[in-house]
Structure formats: structure tokens, C-alpha cells
Amino acid sequence: MAIEKKEKKALSVLFQLLQFLMPYKKRVGIFLMALLFTSGITLAMGQGVRMLIDKGFVDQSMAQLNTAIVFILMLSVLMAAGTFVRFYLISWLGERVSADIRLAVFNRLVGLHPSFFESNRSGEIISRLTTDTTLLQSIIGSSFSIALRSFISFFGGLIMLAVTNGKLTLIIVAGVPLVLMPVLIFGRRVRSLSRKSQDSIADVGSYAGEIVQNIKTVQSFTRESWERRAFGIEVESAFSIARSRVKQRGFLMAGVILLVFGSLTGMLWVGGSDVLSGKMSGGDLGAFIFYAVLVAAAVGSLSEVFGELQRAAGATERLMELLHQKSDIQEIENAIDPNQLNASLRLKNVSFAYPSRPEHRALNDFNLTISAGKVLALVGPSGAGKTTVFELLQRFYDPQQGQVLMGDELSHPIDELDLLKLRQQIAVVSQQPSLFSADVMYNIRYGRLDATDDEVIAAAKAAHAHQFIQQLPQGYASELGEQGVRLSGGQRQRIAIARAILKNPKILLLDEATSALDAESEFHVQQALEEVMKDRTTVIIAHRLSTILHADSIAVMDHGSVVGQGSHDELIKRSDLYQRLYTLQFESNTAKSVESD
Numbered sequence: 001m002a003i004e005k006k007e008k009k010a011l012s013v014l015f016q017l018l019q020f021l022m023p024y025k026k027r028v029g030i031f032l033m034a035l036l037f038t039s040g041i042t043l044a045m046g047q048g049v050r051m052l053i054d055k056g057f058v059d060q061s062m063a064q065l066n067t068a069i070v071f072i073l074m075l076s077v078l079m080a081a082g083t084f085v086r087f088y089l090i091s092w093l094g095e096r097v098s099a100d101i102r103l104a105v106f107n108r109l110v111g112l113h114p115s116f117f118e119s120n121r122s123g124e125i126i127s128r129l130t131t132d133t134t135l136l137q138s139i140i141g142s143s144f145s146i147a148l149r150s151f152i153s154f155f156g157g158l159i160m161l162a163v164t165n166g167k168l169t170l171i172i173v174a175g176v177p178l179v180l181m182p183v184l185i186f187g188r189r190v191r192s193l194s195r196k197s198q199d200s201i202a203d204v205g206s207y208a209g210e211i212v213q214n215i216k217t218v219q220s221f222t223r224e225s226w227e228r229r230a231f232g233i234e235v236e237s238a239f240s241i242a243r244s245r246v247k248q249r250g251f252l253m254a255g256v257i258l259l260v261f262g263s264l265t266g267m268l269w270v271g272g273s274d275v276l277s278g279k280m281s282g283g284d285l286g287a288f289i290f291y292a293v294l295v296a297a298a299v300g301s302l303s304e305v306f307g308e309l310q311r312a313a314g315a316t317e318r319l320m321e322l323l324h325q326k327s328d329i330q331e332i333e334n335a336i337d338p339n340q341l342n343a344s345l346r347l348k349n350v351s352f353a354y355p356s357r358p359e360h361r362a363l364n365d366f367n368l369t370i371s372a373g374k375v376l377a378l379v380g381p382s383g384a385g386k387t388t389v390f391e392l393l394q395r396f397y398d399p400q401q402g403q404v405l406m407g408d409e410l411s412h413p414i415d416e417l418d419l420l421k422l423r424q425q426i427a428v429v430s431q432q433p434s435l436f437s438a439d440v441m442y443n444i445r446y447g448r449l450d451a452t453d454d455e456v457i458a459a460a461k462a463a464h465a466h467q468f469i470q471q472l473p474q475g476y477a478s479e480l481g482e483q484g485v486r487l488s489g490g491q492r493q494r495i496a497i498a499r500a501i502l503k504n505p506k507i508l509l510l511d512e513a514t515s516a517l518d519a520e521s522e523f524h525v526q527q528a529l530e531e532v533m534k535d536r537t538t539v540i541i542a543h544r545l546s547t548i549l550h551a552d553s554i555a556v557m558d559h560g561s562v563v564g565q566g567s568h569d570e571l572i573k574r575s576d577l578y579q580r581l582y583t584l585q586f587e588s589n590t591a592k593s594v595e596s597d
């Protein structure tokens with residue numbers, strides 16, 4: 001399932017781009033016409049040159065010279081107009097198609113199952129969305145057009161050459177493989193080096209990115225100079241790859257120039273002696289050189305563009321892979337509306353391993369009933385599978401065995417329910433709430449987009465967040481920074497709680513923060529939670545005594561199973577693990593809060 005990096009691609013994958021060009025058929029048609037038109041004019045220019053020399057210079061006629069100049073000038077004007085149309089349309093198409101692909105890929109991505117993002121690095125996916133689409137844009141917008149143009153110039157030029165002078169054309173045709181040889185040999189090396197060079201630049205980027213993200217860790221361990229050295233090594237290795245690429249490329253250019261001018265000179269010599277002996281007119285030789293240069297230039301740009309097209313094929317393939325990626329979480333046809341079911345939940349004989357760790361069962365023959373409108377506390381040591389239960393209830397993953405059911409008498413497995421409606425009934429406050437780098441208002445309103453400002457503020461009040469929000473520099477308009485870095489852990493959780501309150505769900509899943517809270521914010525969060533739990537089915541992963549005492553029932557989890565369930569008093573008597581957790585975790589937790597008061 002992981003995205004593979006493949007080097008060279010058959011150019012045929014580029015045909016997949018056609019579907020993205022289809023909506024713009026008219027523009028493509030006009031572009032092609034403009035392209036043919038300008039190529040035709042370029043070829044006609046050679047005739048202008050011939051006229052100029054033969055009629056103007058050789059016949060010593062001013063009038064003829066003027067005619068030839070007017071002819072060439074007219075062609076230039078037409079050429080300019082045609083070039084504008086061609087350039088504008090193809091650049092427009094490049095931008096439009098890459099924008100469309102970007103949209104299509106993003107639209108696909110946001111609907112994919114979360115485990116997809118575990119098996120693929122986010123940096124890799126983002127780079128497809130940005131770098132690969134940008135590459136396509138430049139390919140469609142320029143390289144592709146250059147390729148077409150060169151193709152036409154090449155064959156058109158060859159035909160005109162043959163028409164002008166057969167003997168000299170043979171010299172050219174014999175010369176082409178000579179020119180192509182270094183292009184093929186060095187071109188391949190340049191291509192593979194430029195691929196490497198890009199990868200190493202990407203490495204430099206991601207290295208720097210990681211350091212910036214972890215800057216506090218770096219400075220706290222005083223690893224600045226170590227990181228500087230390590231980064232220096234990355235940069236230098238990128239440079240040395242770039243240097244050898246530039247060198248190969250330099251050789252390539254020098255070789256091509258030598259061969260092209262060498263064969264042109266040879267041709268001039270043969271052609272020149274033909275002109276002297278009267279076998280050929282000066283104009284023919286002029287036109288001939290014009291076409292020969294045209295053909296040589298076409299060969300040169302074709303060989304350059306070929307590498308580009310190959311890269312584009314790679315980019316296209318990678319994007320199409322994303323575009324055709326199917327979500328593992330599929331809805332059945334005629335899915336049931338969960339609104340008609342009671343908001344109680346049940347996990348029945350559930351066994352589940354995360355796709356990235358298939359050999360390790362996070363939940364093992366797990367059974368739990370969550371009654372509608374009640375508060376159930378989940379307790380257990382770290383790694384017991386508590387958060388995993390939340391993930392399955394939201395159907396981010398489907399269990400390998402067993403079922404997650406919703407409703408009482410009338411119950412259905414959640415994979416038969418309408419997925420969006422199911423998730424609309426659930427709100428989650430996770431241990432590390434994720435916030436967007438926008439302002440407070442935006443982050444709370446994410447819970448319900450059509451909420452008015454007053455409703456957002458009411459939710460913030462209910463979440464005991466209003467007070468601290470008001471003390472932020474710009475109140476509700478304060479930017480929170482990436483992942484809410486400008487807030488404390490407790491404040492972040494209260495924003496997340498406000499967001500959940502605003503969503504007004506039937507089912508609430510709360511993953512209590514363990515350590516991020518000081519006593520003051522713990523008190524506020526606690527108050528906020530009591531507010532939000534009213535009349536809802538609530539599952540709360542509890543790390544605090546005050547929370548478990550509020551719960552209607554407590555389930556003790558260990559190694560992916562429920563090892564005990566009941567009230568606090570029952571469990572203290574019956575469950576060894578609960579007793580141990582209670583003395584270690586909950587009591588010391590309360591002690592800690594008292595100390596810090």
C-alpha cells in the first residue's frame with residue numbers, strides 16, 4: 001500500500017493526463033492550430049532567406065530586396081501573433097490542469113482511511129501535491145509544447161532540406177547520429193544525476209524542517225553545533241552531486257556544439273564549393289543552412305525535453321496512484337441512518353491490530369457495552385488499548401474480528417451505518433487536541449460551521465475557556481500558531497472541549513490529558529467536562545480520581561482486554577489491577593495537584 005518511488009516511467013502514462021485536458025478541448029484545438037501555424041511560418045522563413053539572397057543580393061535588385069524584406073517582416077508579425085496565442089493557451093492549460101489535479105488529489109486524500117497516512121510519510125504526500133503538480137504544470141505549459149514544436153520543426157525541416165538539396169541533406173542525416181551519440185551518453189548521466197540532485201535537495205529541506213520543528217529539544221540538549229555540522233554534511237553532499245551534474249552537462253553542451261558546428265562547417269564547405277561551381281544558388285545554400293540549424297536545434301531541444309517528459313511521467317504516475325487510492329473504510333449501499341438508533345455502543349468480541357503492526361493485537365477479544373446517556377470511564381496502564389477503542393468507535397479503522405454495534409434492541413454494526421452521519425453524532429476531545437493555525441473563533445467553530453459568534457462564545461463559556469480567551473492579545477481573533485503552540489496544554493484542551501460542545505453530539509469521547517494540566521486548569525477542565533457530559537453517552541479515558549468518581553461505571557483495561565468492570569467501590573475490592581492503578585496513579589495524581597496548589 002505504501003507509495004513506491006520508481007525511477008523511469010514509460011512515457012505512455014502521460015496519456016492519463018488526457019482526461020484532464022478533455023474539459024478544455026477547444027483551447028487544446030486552438031493551441032494545436034496556432035502551433036502548426038507558427039511552425040509553418042518558421043519553415044516559410046527559410047524561403048524568405050532564399051529570396052533575400054538570390055533576388056536581392058545576387059540580382060542586385062533593390063525592389064526584389066524590398067519584397068523579400070516585406071515578406072520576412074509580414075511573416076514575423078504573423079509569427080508573433082501566433083506565438084502569443086500558442087504560448088498563452090498552453091501556459092493556461094498547464095496551470096489549469098495542474099490546479100485541477102491538485103484539487104482532485106486533495107479531494108481524494110481527505111477522504112482516505114487514516115492508516116494510509118501512517119504507512120506514507122506526510123512529507124512524501126505533500127511533496128506529491130506540490131512538487132509533482134508543479135512539475136506537471138511546467139511540463140504541460142512548456143516542455144510538452146517544445147517537444148511538439150521540435151518534432152514538427154525536425155520533420156518539416158528535413159523535408160525542406162531534401163527539397164532544397166538532396167546531396168547536402170545526406171550529409172546532415174549522416175551527421176545527426178554523430179550529434180545524438182553524446183546526447184544519449186551524457187544525457188542519461190545528466191538525467192540520473194539531476195534526479196539524485198533533486199532528492200538530495202529534498203533531504204536538505206526535510207532535515208532543516210525537522211530541526212526547526214524540534215528547535216527546543218535541539219537547544220535544550222545544546223546540540224546546535226552538532227546539528228550545524230550534520231546539516232553542513234547534507235548540504236555539501238547535495239552540492240557535490242550538483243557539481244558533477246553540472247560538469248556532465250557542460251561536457252554535453254561542449255560536445256554538441258563542437259559536432260553541430262563541425263558538421264555545419266563541413267556542409268558549408270561542400271555547399272560553398274557547389275555554389276562556386278554554379279551547381280547551387282547562394283539563396284539555396286542560405287535556406288539550407290537555415291533549415292539545418294532548425295533541425296539541429298530541434299534535435300537538441302528534443303533530447304533535453306525527453307528527460308523532462310520522463311520526469312513528468314514519473315510525477316503523473318505518482319499522482320494517479322494517489323488519485324486512484326481507495327479508502328479502506330467503505331460504506332455499504334443503503335446505509336442506515338444512525339439517527340434512528342439509540343446512542344448506546346457495544347464492542348463485541350473485537351480483535352484489532354493496527355495495519356502498521358499487524359502482528360500485535362491492540363485489542364484482543366474485547367467486549368464492552370456503553371449505555372446511552374451514561375458516563376463510562378476507561379482506566380488502564382499506558383498501552384492497554386484505551387485510545388484504540390475511540391479510534392474504532394469513530395470507524396477510523398475496521399476491526400479484523402468482531403463487531404462494533406450501535407443501538408439497544410435495534411442495533412446495527414457501525415459499518416452498516418452512514419459514515420458521515422455516524423461521525424456527526426460523535427465528538428472527541430483527544431489527549432493532545434489538534435488545533436489549526438488560525439484564530440480561536442475559527443478553531444471552536446470547526447465543531448459546527450454555521451454557528452454564530454454568540455454560539456461560539458457560549459460554547460467557550462461552557463468549556464470554561466471564555467476567561468482565558470478574553471485575556472489573549474486579540475481575544476477570539478488571536479492566532480494560535482501551528483498546533484496551537486501559543487496555548488498551554490490545559491487551554492488547548494478547553495478549546496477542544498468548546499469545539500465538542502458546539503458540535504452538540506449524542507456521543508462524547510474524552511481522552512483526558514495526563515500531565516499537561518496544572519491544578520488550576522485541571523479544575524477548569526473538570527468543570528467544563530461535567531458541563532459537556534450532561535445527557536450524553538460519554539466514554540472518558542480517565543487519569544484522575546475526580547473523573548472516575550463521577551462515572552456511572554468503570555471499565556479496567558489491560559493488554560487489549562477488559563479485565564474488570566463496576567463501580568469504584570466494587571473494583572477496589574475485586575480488581576488487583578484497579579487497586580494498583582488507584583494507589584499509583586489516581587492517588588498520587590491528587591497528591592500532586594494538592595502540592596502544586
Ligand SMILES: Nc1ncnc2c1ncn2[C@@H]1O[C@H](COP(=O)(O)OP(=O)(O)O)[C@@H](O)[C@H]1O
Nearest residue numbers: 354356357362381382383384385386387388389
Ligand atoms: N497508529 C498506531 N499504529 C500502530 N500501533 C499503534 C498505533 N496506535 C497505538 N498503537 C499500539 O496499540 C497499543 C494500544 O495503544 P493505545 O490504544 O494508544 O493505548 P492507551 O491509549 O491505552 O495508552 C499500543 O501497544 C500501541 O503501541
Ligand SMILES: [Mg+2]
Nearest residue numbers: 386387388431
Ligand atoms: Mg492513549
